[in-house]
Amino acid sequence: MASGTASCDTPFDDLGVAVAPREPLAPHTWLGIGGGAGYFCEPVDVDALGRIVRRCHDRGISLRVIGGGSNVLVSSGGFPGMVVRLSAPAFSKITVEAPAITAGAGAKLVHVVSAAVQAGLAGLEMLVGIPGTVGGAVVGNAGSRGGDVGSRVSAVTVMLADGAVETREGSALAFQSRWSNLDDVIVIAARFELDEESPDLLTKRMQKQWIVERSEQPSGTRAVAMMFKDPLGTTAESLIEQSGGRDLRVGSAAVYGPHANYLVVGADCPSDDVRALVELVRATVRDRVGVELTPLIEVW
Ligand SMILES: Cc1cc2nc3c(=O)[nH]c(=O)nc-3n(C[C@H](O)[C@H](O)[C@H](O)COP(=O)(O)OP(=O)(O)OC[C@H]3O[C@@H](n4cnc5c(N)ncnc54)[C@H](O)[C@@H]3O)c2cc1C
Numbered sequence: 001m002a003s004g005t006a007s008c009d010t011p012f013d014d015l016g017v018a019v020a021p022r023e024p025l026a027p028h029t030w031l032g033i034g035g036g037a038g039y040f041c042e043p044v045d046v047d048a049l050g051r052i053v054r055r056c057h058d059r060g061i062s063l064r065v066i067g068g069g070s071n072v073l074v075s076s077g078g079f080p081g082m083v084v085r086l087s088a089p090a091f092s093k094i095t096v097e098a099p100a101i102t103a104g105a106g107a108k109l110v111h112v113v114s115a116a117v118q119a120g121l122a123g124l125e126m127l128v129g130i131p132g133t134v135g136g137a138v139v140g141n142a143g144s145r146g147g148d149v150g151s152r153v154s155a156v157t158v159m160l161a162d163g164a165v166e167t168r169e170g171s172a173l174a175f176q177s178r179w180s181n182l183d184d185v186i187v188i189a190a191r192f193e194l195d196e197e198s199p200d201l202l203t204k205r206m207q208k209q210w211i212v213e214r215s216e217q218p219s220g221t222r223a224v225a226m227m228f229k230d231p232l233g234t235t236a237e238s239l240i241e242q243s244g245g246r247d248l249r250v251g252s253a254a255v256y257g258p259h260a261n262y263l264v265v266g267a268d269c270p271s272d273d274v275r276a277l278v279e280l281v282r283a284t285v286r287d288r289v290g291v292e293l294t295p296l297i298e299v300w
Pocket of ligand 1: 030064065066067068069070071072086105106129130131132133134135136137138139140141142143144178185186187188217218224225226298
């Protein structure tokens, strides 16, 4: 819950939603660094979310949603607008209706993957080990070598900038590598269309994938981020290695040598150092290998 209350004057005081002014965002991100949000709230349901969204729309206040914060770098100046986190139970429900699963945007992706596997529903197990929420995964079309989440999404309930809620299906949804056409709406829930399969086989497949995923991620710290999208036909990791970029660092932000598409940060690392490191790695790959990498991590 937001640590502050609506005790001082904010543009949201009359809405019956607890809004914290000047909330630090570092605890809401994996990197654990960066400035705060002008306003922060965790609405209890869709109605409360709608009131906040409409007020931001009417007053010209920028609004962003934070999921698990595993793909966000908050700048040291922070984000002056409203940051919303869909952490309330109303946004985290997971409903199994074989062969489909519907999950709230605030549900952890790992919980949805586990629910699918337990119910004997195949198609999400390759996502095990990817941190974050359903909302973040669907918006960014998260995936692994085994496939992307978007290939299983059949419908998405979204809130528009004016607070209206609609469900998008079929040709209204588009997913490409680490991209979707949902980047200008708030995802409230998603429905996944899956295939029935033996829970035992699925569990084994998920465990195998989990071992691979864990062995490819930095261990011993949560203050990590994945830097770049994989270009078509190759991986960002191999390009960074080819360019000799695995030893690069800026201050206490460093490329994670064993898996060079990750960066790790030390305590109190300034956000600007992380940003500078991402640019340095990008420039190194461009100059030495001739490929322009696209950042995955989003700077706020
Ligand atoms: C150790 C580690 C391993 C990773 N491995 C992978 C991997 O294998 N594959 C991969 O694809 N990614 C990977 N990532 C990146 C990241 O985990 C994914 O991009 C993840 O899907 C982000 O989800 P999140 O909830 O943390 O989103 P956040 O980081 O909170 O947000 C990311 C973006 O999504 C938006 N967003 C979040 N929720 C909503 C919502 N409800 N409505 C609208 N917009 C929303 C945010 O505004 C922001 O623009 C990894 C990251 C780390 C740190």
